[in-house]
Amino acid sequence: MNKNYFEIKNVDFSVGGKTKVKNVSFSIENEGDVICLLGPSGIGKTTILRTIAGLEKIKKGSIKLNGKTISSEHINIEPENRNISLAFQDNSLFPHYTVEKNILLGSNRNKEKSKKRLSLKEIVDLLDIFHILNKYPHEISAGEAQRASLARSLITQPDLLLLDEPLSNVDQSFKEEIQVRLKKILHQLKITTIIVTHDSYEAFYLGSKCGIILNQGLKQFDDPYKVYHFPNSIEVVNFLNRGILIPAKVTGKKTLENWDLGTIEGNFIKEYPKGSNVQLLLQPEDLEHDDTSNLKLEVVDRKFRGTNFIYTLKTPSNTLIPVFVHSHHIHQHEVDEKFGIKRPIHIDHIVCF
Amino acid sequence: MLEYIFNSLILLFSVLIFTFLIGTGSAYLVSFFEFPFSNFFKWALILSFAVPPYIYAYSLTAFFENYGTAYTILKNLFGEANYNESIPKFDGLFGVIISISFSLYAYVYILARASFLYQPQNLIDLGKNLGFTKFKTLYSIILPAARPAIVAGLSLVAMETLAEFGAVDFFSINTLTTGIYNSWIAFDDLAFANQLSFFLLLFIFALFILENLSRKKARYHMNSRGGFKQKQKIKLSGKKAVAAFMFCFLVFFLSFLFPLSQMMYWTIKFPENLFDLKIIDLLINTLYLVVLSSLVLIIFALISNYGNRVTKNKTLNILSTLSISGYAIPGVILAVAFITFIAWFDESIVKTYGFLSIKKVFIGSILGLVIVYFIRFYSLAFNGIKSGYEKINISVDESSYLLGYSKRKTFMNIHIPFLRNSLLFVFILISLEIIRELPITLILRPFNFETFATTAYISASEDLLEAAAVPSLFLILIATSFIIVTSKYILRDKDE
Numbered sequence: 001m002n003k004n005y006f007e008i009k010n011v012d013f014s015v016g017g018k019t020k021v022k023n024v025s026f027s028i029e030n031e032g033d034v035i036c037l038l039g040p041s042g043i044g045k046t047t048i049l050r051t052i053a054g055l056e057k058i059k060k061g062s063i064k065l066n067g068k069t070i071s072s073e074h075i076n077i078e079p080e081n082r083n084i085s086l087a088f089q090d091n092s093l094f095p096h097y098t099v100e101k102n103i104l105l106g107s108n109r110n111k112e113k114s115k116k117r118l119s120l121k122e123i124v125d126l127l128d129i130f131h132i133l134n135k136y137p138h139e140i141s142a143g144e145a146q147r148a149s150l151a152r153s154l155i156t157q158p159d160l161l162l163l164d165e166p167l168s169n170v171d172q173s174f175k176e177e178i179q180v181r182l183k184k185i186l187h188q189l190k191i192t193t194i195i196v197t198h199d200s201y202e203a204f205y206l207g208s209k210c211g212i213i214l215n216q217g218l219k220q221f222d223d224p225y226k227v228y229h230f231p232n233s234i235e236v237v238n239f240l241n242r243g244i245l246i247p248a249k250v251t252g253k254k255t256l257e258n259w260d261l262g263t264i265e266g267n268f269i270k271e272y273p274k275g276s277n278v279q280l281l282l283q284p285e286d287l288e289h290d291d292t293s294n295l296k297l298e299v300v301d302r303k304f305r306g307t308n309f310i311y312t313l314k315t316p317s318n319t320l321i322p323v324f325v326h327s328h329h330i331h332q333h334e335v336d337e338k339f340g341i342k343r344p345i346h347i348d349h350i351v352c353f
Numbered sequence: 354m355l356e357y358i359f360n361s362l363i364l365l366f367s368v369l370i371f372t373f374l375i376g377t378g379s380a381y382l383v384s385f386f387e388f389p390f391s392n393f394f395k396w397a398l399i400l401s402f403a404v405p406p407y408i409y410a411y412s413l414t415a416f417f418e419n420y421g422t423a424y425t426i427l428k429n430l431f432g433e434a435n436y437n438e439s440i441p442k443f444d445g446l447f448g449v450i451i452s453i454s455f456s457l458y459a460y461v462y463i464l465a466r467a468s469f470l471y472q473p474q475n476l477i478d479l480g481k482n483l484g485f486t487k488f489k490t491l492y493s494i495i496l497p498a499a500r501p502a503i504v505a506g507l508s509l510v511a512m513e514t515l516a517e518f519g520a521v522d523f524f525s526i527n528t529l530t531t532g533i534y535n536s537w538i539a540f541d542d543l544a545f546a547n548q549l550s551f552f553l554l555l556f557i558f559a560l561f562i563l564e565n566l567s568r569k570k571a572r573y574h575m576n577s578r579g580g581f582k583q584k585q586k587i588k589l590s591g592k593k594a595v596a597a598f599m600f601c602f603l604v605f606f607l608s609f610l611f612p613l614s615q616m617m618y619w620t621i622k623f624p625e626n627l628f629d630l631k632i633i634d635l636l637i638n639t640l641y642l643v644v645l646s647s648l649v650l651i652i653f654a655l656i657s658n659y660g661n662r663v664t665k666n667k668t669l670n671i672l673s674t675l676s677i678s679g680y681a682i683p684g685v686i687l688a689v690a691f692i693t694f695i696a697w698f699d700e701s702i703v704k705t706y707g708f709l710s711i712k713k714v715f716i717g718s719i720l721g722l723v724i725v726y727f728i729r730f731y732s733l734a735f736n737g738i739k740s741g742y743e744k745i746n747i748s749v750d751e752s753s754y755l756l757g758y759s760k761r762k763t764f765m766n767i768h769i770p771f772l773r774n775s776l777l778f779v780f781i782l783i784s785l786e787i788i789r790e791l792p793i794t795l796i797l798r799p800f801n802f803e804t805f806a807t808t809a810y811i812s813a814s815e816d817l818l819e820a821a822a823v824p825s826l827f828l829i830l831i832a833t834s835f836i837i838v839t840s841k842y843i844l845r846d847k848d849e
Contacts, residue, residue, distance in 0.1 A: 094771070
C-alpha cells in the first residue's frame, strides 16, 4: 500500500508542447510536510507547480495526492476540483476587487472541513497586510500584492499548497520575518506545501526536503543539510556555488593529498581505492585561518559579508580557494598579502567526485 | 470611372492633411502645455464625433449659402446690402473636405494624445539636455515616437473618408461611394457598382494593412505598471497662452459649436418643424435599433472572446480575425452586397426548392439591418471587449480555477464584473456609430421606418435644410450625451 501523502512518479513536465523537466519522481511522506524545489530561473520549476495544480497536462507518469491519482496520461482532474492552491509569482489578484475581497474569495472553499481554519484577522496579522485590505491591487506594491496572494492561498486551507517564489518581491528587511511566520503557520495548520524558489537559504530554511532541478532533471532530492554538505553531482555543486573542486589523490582510508594544500584528513562519505585521482569539494568553511601556519597563500580578493569575510586565495598552481573568516578576527589581510592556513587540514566529511 | 477615383483620391489626401494638422496640433497643445481651459479642451475636442460629416455639410451650407445665416448676421449688424457675393461659398469638393475633416479629426486627436501622454518624460528631458528647441523636440522626438499612433488615427480617418456617403452625396461629388450608390439605386447597374466597389475595396485593403502594421508598432508605447511617469506640463503665459487657447477654441468652435448652434438656430427659427416631426417615434426607432444591435453584437463578441481565451483554438482565432474585417468595408458596399446576396440566394436556392421567398424577411426589415450592422460594427465590439480581456492576466483565470470556481463561475463572477466598464464603453461606441450611420439604414430600413439620421438626410436631399435641422440637432444631442458618458474611457489617462 502506498503510504505517501503526495507522489510524483516518472513525470515529464511540458508547457506549450516543449518538455521542460524530464522523468521526475519524488514524494512527500506526511501531510503537513513542506518541501522546496530549487533551481535557476527558467528551468521549469513553475511548470512543475502548474502541472501539479492541474493547469498543464502530462503525457507520461502520474501524480497522486492522498492516494488518489490527479494527473496521468489518461486522468486529469480539473484545477477547480483538486483543492490545490497555487500562489503565483506575478500578481494574480483580481484587479477589480479589493485585497480583502480577494482574500475572502478563497475563504468560501472547503467550508465543511473540520480542521482548524485561519480567520481573516489571523492571516492579515501573519502577513502584516492590514493597511492594504481596502486597497485595489493596482494601488499596492509588488511585495504587498505577493503577500495578499499568499494570504488568499493560505485561507483556502488546501490539501496541497504551491508557492511560486512566494517572497521574491518582498523587501529583504521583511523577508526573514515573513519566512519565520510562514514556517510557523504552515506547521501549525499542517498544510502540505511545495515551495519553488531560486534562493537556497529560503529553501534550506523552509523545506524539510529540497529538490534541485538542473538541466531538465531533478538532480537531488534530500534534506537541506545533505543537499548542501553532500551534493551528489558536480552540477549540484556548481549550482549551489558554495565551494570549488580541486584535484586530489586518495592516499589512505581517511586521507588524501593535494599538490598545493598537502595532506587533507577527514571522513569520506563514499569509499575510493587508494591511489584514485578525485575531485575534492572544498567549501569555504572547510579551511581554517592560522597566522602561524607555514602554509601561506596569496589573497586575491576579500568580501565583507557582515558576520564574516570571504577571502579568495590563490594557490601556487593558480587555483582560487574561498575561505570564511569570522569578521571579529583580530586583523584583516589585504589583497596581495599572505594568508596562513591551519595544518593539518581536517574536513569533517569529504565529498569527492 | 476616372472621375470617381480622382475625386476619391483628392478627397482622401486633403482630409488626411487637414485632420493631421488639426488632430496632431490640438493633441500636442493639450498634452504638453497648460493654458486657459486646456483641461476643458482635452475632452471638448472629442465632441466633434457627435457631428457626422453630413450634418456638418448641412450646417456649412446653411451658414454660407445665399441669404443664409451669415447673410442674416451681417444684415442685422450692418443693415440691408448685397452680402451674398462677398460671403465665401463652402460647397463642392472643398465643402466635403471641410465637413469630413472637422468631423473625423478626433480619431487622430485621441490616438496622438494617448501616444503623447505615454511618451517617457526622460525622452523629452533628453531633448532639453541636448539643447533642442521646443520645435526641434516636437519634430525630432515627439512626432517620430508618436508616428504609429498618428498613422493608425489617419488610417481610420482614411477608411471613414472613403466610406463617407452623406456629405459627399449632399454636395453631389462623384466619389467611389456615391458612384456605387447611384449606379445601383438610380441606374440599376450592378456591374458598374461592383467595379467601383472593387477599386474602393482595393484602397481600403491597402489602408487596412497599413493601419494594422502601425497598430502593432503602437504597442511599443504601452507601459507596464509603475513605468509611467506623469509629464510635467509646460505652463504657457502671455501671447503663447492666447495663441494655444485660440487654436483649440477655433477647432472646438468650428467642429462642434458651429454645427450645433446652426442647427439650434434653425430649430428655433422654424419651430413648426419641431412639431411636424414625430420626435418620439424617431427616438424610439433610433434607440430600438441601437439597443437591439448593440446587445446582439456584445453578446456575440463576448462569447467569441471568451471562447478564444479558454480554448486557444487557432481556427476560432482565424475566424475572429476574419469577422472583424467588416469595419473596413464601407456601409454602402455592405448594404448592396447583402441585398445582392439575398436576392441571389432567394432566386437560386430558396425558390428552386419551392420554399417561400425570404427577401421580405431580410430586405427592408429590422433583421436585415441588424445583420448588416453586425457585419459592419462587429470589430468595434470584438476589439473593445478584447482590449478589456487583455487587461485580465491569464493567471487571474487560473487563480479562480484554483479557488474552486468553474469556468462558468469564473466567467460570471470574475470576467463580467471586470469587463463591466469595457462593455459599457463598447455599447456606447456602437450606439454612437449606429445613430450616425446613414447608408446601411437608408438602404435596408423597413418601409416608413425612420431614424434621426435618415430623416435629416431625406429632408436635406429634398432641399429642405431647415427641416433637416431638428433631427440633426437631436442626433447631435444624443451623440454628445453618449460621448460625455464615455469620455473618461476614450481619454484614458493613467494620471487620472
